Amino acid sequence: MKLKPMMILPPLVFIGLAVLFFWGMQREDPGALRSTREGGPVPALTLAAFGDSPAFTVEDLADGEVKLVNFWASWCAPCRAEHPHLVTLAEEGLDIYGINYKDEPAKAQKFLDDLGDPYARIAADPSGRTGLDWGLYGVPETFVIDGKGIVVKRFAGPISASILENIIRPAIETARARSD
Numbered sequence: 001m002k003l004k005p006m007m008i009l010p011p012l013v014f015i016g017l018a019v020l021f022f023w024g025m026q027r028e029d030p031g032a033l034r035s036t037r038e039g040g041p042v043p044a045l046t047l048a049a050f051g052d053s054p055a056f057t058v059e060d061l062a063d064g065e066v067k068l069v070n071f072w073a074s075w076c077a078p079c080r081a082e083h084p085h086l087v088t089l090a091e092e093g094l095d096i097y098g099i100n101y102k103d104e105p106a107k108a109q110k111f112l113d114d115l116g117d118p119y120a121r122i123a124a125d126p127s128g129r130t131g132l133d134w135g136l137y138g139v140p141e142t143f144v145i146d147g148k149g150i151v152v153k154r155f156a157g158p159i160s161a162s163i164l165e166n167i168i169r170p171a172i173e174t175a176r177a178r179s180d
Contacts, residue, residue, distance in 0.1 A: 062149025090118035147179030
């Protein structure tokens, strides 16, 4: 039986795709989303008050203390999943600044009433302008900010126990070292 070129093509395409897939999986961190914000100053804030709390400013994020900025929404299931880890960090004394993203104020307040409020300061981004300025892919996203207002780390996605220990806490320590 003579092999026809059309019989060889599908296995060659499969092998080629398998090699590309394998090569892609060997990259350093294929799940990491690159951030142009890391290493630079915090971007502009176009925020509204959240409830009775006044919006915070860029200057508030460069007050000499390390903090997290966490974008969240009540309609976001992963935000609900990461929330206990934010509460833990807040209980440990870390200031977390929350930005409620494109949410209904009453639903956002109920979210905090039900799960607890880990935020030292909180504001709203009803139009999504601040999210755009910060390069937000979606919620939740968390930024570790050093005391000088420099973004040390951006993490897109929910914070799990593993992410907290292996990514967020080391970034907080780096931020503290830079703030001294």
